[in-house]
Amino acid sequence: MTERTLIKNLAAATDGPVSVSGWVDTVRDQKKVQFVVLRDESGAVQLVHPRAFAEDGTPAEDALADAISGLAQGTFLTATGELKHDERVKLGGVEIKLEGMDIAAAAIPETPIADDTGVDKRMDWRFLDLRQPKNNLIFRIQTTLEHAWRTYWVENDFIELHTPKLMASASESKAELFEVEYFEGKAYLAQSPQFFKQMAQPAGFGKIFEIGPAFRADPSFTSRHATEFTSVDAEISWIDSHEDVMKLHEELLIAGFQAVKDKHGEEIKALFDLDITVPTAPFPRIPLAEAKQIVAERGYTVPRTDADMDPEGERQIAAYALEKYGSEFVFLTDYASSIRPFYHMRHADDAGLTNSYDLIFNGVEISTGAQREHRVDVLIEQAKDKGLDPEELDFYLDFFRYGVPPHGGFGMGLSRVVMLMLHLPNIREATYLFRGPTRLTP
Amino acid sequence: MTERTLIKNLAAATDGPVSVSGWVDTVRDQKKVQFVVLRDESGAVQLVHPRAFAEDGTPAEDALADAISGLAQGTFLTATGELKHDERVKLGGVEIKLEGMDIAAAAIPETPIADDTGVDKRMDWRFLDLRQPKNNLIFRIQTTLEHAWRTYWVENDFIELHTPKLMASASESKAELFEVEYFEGKAYLAQSPQFFKQMAQPAGFGKIFEIGPAFRADPSFTSRHATEFTSVDAEISWIDSHEDVMKLHEELLIAGFQAVKDKHGEEIKALFDLDITVPTAPFPRIPLAEAKQIVAERGYTVPRTDADMDPEGERQIAAYALEKYGSEFVFLTDYASSIRPFYHMRHADDAGLTNSYDLIFNGVEISTGAQREHRVDVLIEQAKDKGLDPEELDFYLDFFRYGVPPHGGFGMGLSRVVMLMLHLPNIREATYLFRGPTRLTP
Structure with a gap:
């Protein structure tokens, strides 16, 4: 043969x-x-x-x-x-x-989907939908992107983690939490690897990364949310501020986009009619308060009562960054403490602001990063300030009581990066098998 | 500064x-x-x-x-x-x-664990336990091993998958299944990526891999079981038999062990007093029936009424393979259909045997591989034969009805490989944060 x-x-x-x-x-x-x-x-x-x-x-x-x-x-x-x-x-x-x-x-002759079938029915028949060369390419690109990131990490002495997805308590908020029957008791699915990747810092691991699933019982049906998503996480010790985290973030994205362009640039041009732009550092950094002003000057007032941006505001500031700096990426920095988790470090001179950022790519938030509060007494006060009971956080607070370096990191949604890189209309297109409030199959 | x-x-x-x-x-x-x-x-x-x-x-x-x-x-x-x-x-x-x-x-002066603290209490204070140079090295080795595997896969045009861990039904058996409250209904945690990695075959992905969590509601407390573990999976199209899967498996392990020896060989010698042996292909292949005879001739009769091996039998056959072939690895092949899942392909000339194998490393099973049955009519018969209702498997059977190539693959426990490579006494030592029936913290 x-x-x-x-x-x-x-x-x-x-x-x-x-x-x-x-x-x-x-x-x-x-x-x-x-x-x-x-x-x-x-x-x-x-x-x-x-x-x-x-x-x-x-x-x-x-x-x-x-x-x-x-x-x-x-x-x-x-x-x-x-x-x-x-x-x-x-x-x-x-x-x-x-x-x-x-x-x-031999295949059944009647194919249940066609080129013009809507996304939801295509998801029913995802294994047929994925035969499309464009869809195949999406996952080859994702493979290249991840491998470039991991290669960067490994060459820079990061340790890879596989943190547990079964937890005894919430990792982020008690809302949006999936409950699991666990023998005679209950467990919860990790909403992020936050606590466990921070644990690697007092463990002396120095620099760590993880790419793995995270779960949010979020009932929303937007084009960018899923109940299960692949989270790309890194955390590093001995930072001076979130600026060090942003630098790492930039280097990673540049390495990833360069690898994708090198390996798939021509195919992406042919199938998506797109030129991949490899970003250059530094990405623009705009404090959130300033960003809201800029957006207001462009004629859009963010209709929120808290200090946060909204999706249209993110699109507007992304348009501004592209026009002014030629950058598809923009860091929004110094979010208000009121809209950030208790574990974000606050400014030394203004407790109302945090050492944190969101990264916006082509108009959509793909990541949140921050310096973490590592001083346990301050951390306890910040937890109380958020209405949390420090006793319930005791296992987490222990990580800080026996010594811990200053540290920070980010979490980033893998499918969001791929979706926005390829200008896909919906995160379902960038996910192998999408999971949403009404979608558990195939 | x-x-x-x-x-x-x-x-x-x-x-x-x-x-x-x-x-x-x-x-x-x-x-x-x-x-x-x-x-x-x-x-x-x-x-x-x-x-x-x-x-x-x-x-x-x-x-x-x-x-x-x-x-x-x-x-x-x-x-x-x-x-x-x-x-x-x-x-x-x-x-x-x-x-x-x-x-x-500043750390609390009293350290809750010491060098001679037992494993369970050390797990309570895992972040302190991981400060030990030996424990740090374990996770650096794991990082190197995984990166070598992924590099092999990427260089050989495999696509990386992130299959969903939330499912509408069981992936392996209805026993050992964790149930999740999912909005108004129920979901289940994936016991393996089996169905979804097979889905990549009719999707035309050709060759795929995934390293991700898998969940088993297994109430056992052995040194090698966990309720959540990291599963290393690969699946390839157009194989002739499980022999092609074993060849892939050999190449991967050789690449991984070589990378670990190159990067950490000296440190492993210093801290674990071990020389890493890079295996050479082919690993010995012994049909299970023959393996049981060999074990019996060594004076051990496997006390099971089914056709399977038991842990002592695996140790015995591993000792035999080491003595006779100088190999720490041995494939046991051609398991009886009665002890394999319905989706394993059976021999063309003997339906009582499957095109499958287990891989034994240093006396413990680390992986199961097989050629999958891709002929949907045969697959349905085999499901019925196992007492399964084909209607409940309908979404999976659809993968085969619209065309599928012959294919096969394996799943392998990451922590088991690391445990056995370093002669660790317990899988807890090779897991960042172990999860067992009574262990959900930290």
Whole structure:
């Protein structure tokens, strides 16, 4: 048996016997000749079969032709035949004159989704939806992005963590918390690895990262929320302020975007009609209060009673950063203590502000970062200030009582980065299997 | 302010002003001179302070000496002083003559655990336990191992998945399933990414990997079980049999062990008194029935009524593989269908056996792999054969109805590999924060 050749490697292969494996994309069943476009994980190729005819011009018996006529879209098969380079063939400049087919699994002929099917039904049939070259590319890009990040981390002596997702209490807020039946008691799903990645600091790990799931029982149905998402986290010791965290964040994003552009730039251009811009440091930094002024001067008043931004405000400040600094990224800094968690460090000279930031990318928040409060007495006061009971936080506060370095870090939503990088309309498109309040399948 | 130098870089630094940051390991508070061993994520260094004396030989006022006397183990601080190379200093051949200390967080003086504290109490204070150089090294090794695996995968065009951990039904068995309150309904925690990594095959992803959490409501308290563990998964298309999966598995383990030996071999020797053996392919393959005979000939009869091995049998066959083949790894193959899940492919000529294997490393099972049954009619029969209702599996069976390639893969427990590589007595030691039936904290 001829060994399988990946379709992307056919152009560089020599003419002659060849074997490819993939699924049927389209069949053109013409009178004199049949064409099958076969697709695999690396590309698509045209298989060709001239029908057999008797000397009088009537169709001859042709089992292969019958088999081709019976092919349903999606059928997986191995095709053997003769590879032939022919520059007239639009699809890659090669075709395979078919000699045999070995069908691995015949598909049901009726395909439940089409090109114009809406996102929700496509999610029902996600495994078919993912056969689209664009969708396949999304996850290759994500793979490259993550690997570039991890390579940066590993080369810079970060330790990788796998923090537990089962917890005895809430990690962020008691709202939006999933409860688990845990033997005779209860457990909760981690809303973030916050407490446990901070734990690595008194443990003396220095610098850590984690890419893993996080869970929020958030009943919203926006284009950017999910009940389960992949959180990209880093935390580092011995920082002077959140500025050190932002620098790390910049270096990571630059390394990731560069890797994506290098590896997939051409394909992204071809399939998404997009040029990936590798950002340059420093990204603009705008204190939140100033950002709100800028947005107001652009004619938009954020309709919130607290000090926070809203999604339209984020779009506006992103537009400003792009116009003024040519940057798709902008850090909004120095959020008010009133809208930040108790563990964010507050300014030494103004307890109303925190050493924190949000990172906005193409108009949407993708990350929150901060210096953490590491002085346990201050931390306890800040928890009380937020109406929290320090006793319930005791296991967390212990991390600070036995010595801890100054530290900070960020959490970032993986699918949001990918969604915004590729200008996708919805986080569902950038998630392998989306989970929302009414979506637990497939 | 002098920039922070990592302690591991002091030996190569020139004598002169230096600043290091870390935590107090030990204080030797002698009459004439004080010594502090300061540890950071990269090593340990001796700080020295000769006490000040008046001309008449009585102790002089000395604020720094008082501060040193007051240092508790675990206090995090930044020390500045003069670096001096001195080959008489056992600890790295350097010391720092202390000039100042900036205390970031003073530790409570009483440390709740000591060197001889039992594992369960050490887990209560895991963040202190992890300060031990051996424990720190365990997670650096794990980082290197994972990165080597991912690098292998990425270089071989695998796509990284993040499959959902929230599911509408069981992925493996209805026993050992954690139930989650999910808005008005119920969800379940994934026991493995099995169904979803298989979904990538009809999706045309070709080759995929995932490292992520898996959850088992298993009430056992052995040295190798956890209710939450990190599962290392791969799945590939167009295999001929489980032999192709085993080949992938071998290549991965070789790449991972080589990377660990290259990067940490000396440290592992120093701290664990172990030489890492990089395995060579092929690992021995022994059909399970034959393995049971071999074990019986060694004088141990597996006391099970089903066809399976037991832990002592695994130790025995591992001892055999080490003696006979010099291999710490051994594949046990061709498990009986009766003890394998419905989705394992069965032998074409003997439905009583499966195209599957377990991988045993240093006497303990670390992984199960198999070729999957991709023919939906056969799959449905095998599900019924196991007493499963195909209707409940409908979303999974759909993956096969619209075309699917032959495929297979494995799942492997990350902490088990690390535990067995380093000869640790318990999986708790190889897990950042262990989760068991009675352990949800910290």
